Amino acid sequence: MSSDSSRASSPDMDAAYARARDSRPPVSSTQGACTTTADHHQQHTHHHHQHQARAPLTPGSAASAAKYRLKKQASEEEIQQLRLKINGRERKRMHDLNLAMDGLREVMPYAHGPSVRKLSKIATLLLARNYILMLSSSLDEMKRLVAELYGGGGGGGGAHGPFHCAGAHPLLAAASALAPPPPASAATALGLSSIRAAHSLMKSHWAGLPCPCTICQTPPPHSAPPPAPPHLAITSTGLSRLAAESKEALK
DNA sequence: TAGGCCATCTGGTCCT
């Protein structure tokens, strides 16, 4: 999507950068109103940035120029061309990274739409992590239940218990229904709807009897998130921000 | 206005 257009706009950026470099303006550099900005506006309707090529860092440029001059007898123009080339690669790399981030946002269970603010990168990553953990635990729970009911009394019966009737049983279908990411909807939060969907299958299977699963007997997964290593744990600020963004997304 | 988020440039390091 944007990478193509962004890539197409790279020469403009480089040209703007080259102009800035030649004229050595103060820091303002308003000339960079690149087409990237327009593309950016089309793709991300929430952020209206006016990204411009930053004014060159003269000392750094001089240092790199010296470096390249030492490496090979390059003229000033060759050095500039090389710098533009490297900048373009880095821009493309970051654009690709952003595309991947957008792809991740698309499969995340939060409201999407032109009037909904996009999740920040950090929020996307944190939400994705929690989502994956929750789906894993749900899947384990399903497997455990199936093993309990139809596993034939294999030993232990833990989350990874025996699985002899795999594929044929309706409960397994319910379990496997959890595997693909659910379609994003405004009402879903952390995939809770997918759990409920599969869970309703189980309810019908139990035909009115009280469901014995831990989903019924324990608080919902999102209220008791799986423990995270300290370095991965969501901080209070991250949580508050996530909460704020989720609230915004559900509007 | 401060803080958050972002894109871009840049130099360094590692890999092929």
Added chain:
DNA sequence: AGGACCAGATGGCCTA
């Protein structure tokens, strides 16, 4: 040697 990856620096836009 060239490319990929990374982190720091910088400045712009937006929102509370």
